[in-house]
Amino acid sequence: MADQYVRILNALDQALSEQGLDTKICFLLYHELLFAPEKERIENLERFTMMFAPITRTFERSYADVNLDSLPEPAKYVRNQIVLPNSLEENLACLKAWQDRFDGDSFVYDYPLGRAHYGDLGYMNISKTIYTDIQNLDRIGLRGYISCQELRAGFPHNFPNYVMGKMLVDPSRDWIGLEEEYFSVMYGNNWKEAVNYLQFLSDHSSCDHFNAIGDRQNKEMAKKYHDASKEAHEALFMIEANCIETQGHQKEEWKQLSWHRQYTMRLSKALEHIATGHMNEADLEWHDFLDFIRRSEPIIQRNLDIYQVIEVAKNYAGFRL
Numbered sequence: 001m002a003d004q005y006v007r008i009l010n011a012l013d014q015a016l017s018e019q020g021l022d023t024k025i026c027f028l029l030y031h032e033l034l035f036a037p038e039k040e041r042i043e044n045l046e047r048f049t050m051m052f053a054p055i056t057r058t059f060e061r062s063y064a065d066v067n068l069d070s071l072p073e074p075a076k077y078v079r080n081q082i083v084l085p086n087s088l089e090e091n092l093a094c095l096k097a098w099q100d101r102f103d104g105d106s107f108v109y110d111y112p113l114g115r116a117h118y119g120d121l122g123y124m125n126i127s128k129t130i131y132t133d134i135q136n137l138d139r140i141g142l143r144g145y146i147s148c149q150e151l152r153a154g155f156p157h158n159f160p161n162y163v164m165g166k167m168l169v170d171p172s173r174d175w176i177g178l179e180e181e182y183f184s185v186m187y188g189n190n191w192k193e194a195v196n197y198l199q200f201l202s203d204h205s206s207c208d209h210f211n212a213i214g215d216r217q218n219k220e221m222a223k224k225y226h227d228a229s230k231e232a233h234e235a236l237f238m239i240e241a242n243c244i245e246t247q248g249h250q251k252e253e254w255k256q257l258s259w260h261r262q263y264t265m266r267l268s269k270a271l272e273h274i275a276t277g278h279m280n281e282a283d284l285e286w287h288d289f290l291d292f293i294r295r296s297e298p299i300i301q302r303n304l305d306i307y308q309v310i311e312v313a314k315n316y317a318g319f320r321l
Contacts, residue, residue: 003038005033006037012025016047017044027050034094040101050102051109054091056086057088057111065132108146111147112126122197122200123155123157124201124202127159127163131167147164152302152305155300159182190242193242212318229268239258270285
């Protein structure tokens, strides 16, 4: 498949060159084309930019966690029988195989806020993955980053997008500094209280589990979702006190966190039942969650894509609609 693709790209380059055109072409490593060509090479490196699009990768780990000296052999391409990799090691093995045959300009087209973020109830761990991924682009031989994502990926906050923008401008930024810079303005004097709560939710949820990586029944995840729901329930007084004490935009952010608290309680209960295999109970909690977000849409619509979270949850997490 990729050999045929490269032959087409070379023919395109020749046609453009004959017309005296220096148009740049971006070519794609995605699905079948993730598997590198066996024989062909792109002839004109200046014409092309390579786009690496590892759509099935895990976001529980970062590129920083991969030992590049011990990557596995990339899987062989078998027409109409491919199995897309979800580990970072397998995805980067495919990238390396392409890099062995193309030494030109390249970037990653990544998906942390495409659907993975819905699995991270606090948005903190997905932010850290974005942070360390961008820090390590040079290490894996990539020179840029584009995010395939929803525009409204800000529930409960927009820290993932903030981290992405800041790190692409200056990849030497310090994580602790970014955290204080963003959340102190967002939540005011008690911002650390909010961050500790959000981090707990992130540590007790899973991008992978929500997106169908791994078994649907999982005792460890069931316990984590149970604890996330309990933590959200007990956060009421903390959030309420800060809603009273703050003013202006900070009050509005604490109010949004109060809506997110109810979102978290309902969704984590439903996910707990999925993880224990109790589908009837999962459906009951899921429909309660649907009722809540649909009724709340006028309030949370700017920050949460209601349609998309429902689509991802029913297509990947295991819920029935």
